[in-house]
Amino acid sequence: MEQESLPTEIILSHPHQTIGNIRLDWNPQPGAYLDLEGKTYTVLERRHRYQFKSGKYHLRKIALYVQLAQRPTERSRIHDRWVIGDITCGYNARSELIRCAVNPAGPCEGCRFFEQT
Template identity: 70%
Template sequence: MEPDSLPTEIILTHPRQSLGSVKLDWTPQPGNYLDLEGKTYAVLERRHRYHLRSGRYRLHKVAIYVQSAPRPSEKSLVAGRWVIGDASCRYNAHSELIRCAVNPEGPCDRCRFYEPVEA
C-alpha cells in the first residue's frame, strides 16, 4: 500500500450495497463528492475500521456511505468550508448536504424567497 493512499470501501445507502473498495489519496468527508465508474456520489457518513495488532489499534480501512447525487453548481465558502448555494441568503442552511429549507433543489439565483442576511 502506498503511504498516501487510504483503503476505502464505498457503500451505497439506498438500496444498501457495496460499490467496491478503492484506494484514495484524500480523506473523504461528509459533504464531499466522489466520482466512481462514471457516476457521482455525495458522501453522507464516514466510519473507521481498526484492527488490533501488537497490542495497539491501527486504522485498517475506512467505509464511506454515499448516495447518488448531482454535483452542485452553486457553492459558497463559509468559515473555510464549502457549502451548497448562496450563503448570503437568510435561508441558506450553511451545509455541504442541503441548500436551504424553502428551495432545497435550487437554483439560488432565481429563488423568489431570497433575503439577504442582516448584519
C-alpha cells in the same frame, strides 16, 4: 510525509449496498464529492475500521456512506469550507449537504423564497 492509501469501501446509503472497493490517498469528509465509475456521489458519513494487532489498534479500512448526487453549480465559501447555495439568503442552511429548507434542489438564482440577509 506521504500519506498511505487505505482500502476504502464505498457504500450506497439507500438502498444499502456496497458499490465499490478502492484505495484513496485523501480523506474525504462528509459533504465532499467522490467520482466513481462515471457517477458522482456525496459523502454522507465516514467510518473507520480498526484491527487489533501486536497490542495496538491499527486503521485497517475506511467505509464511506454515499448518495448519488450532482455537483452543485452554486457554492459559497464560509471561512475554511464550501457550502451549497448563496449564503446571502436567510434560508441558506450553510451546509455542505443541503442548500436550504424551502428549495433544497435549487437553484438560488430566481428562487421565489430568496430573502437577502
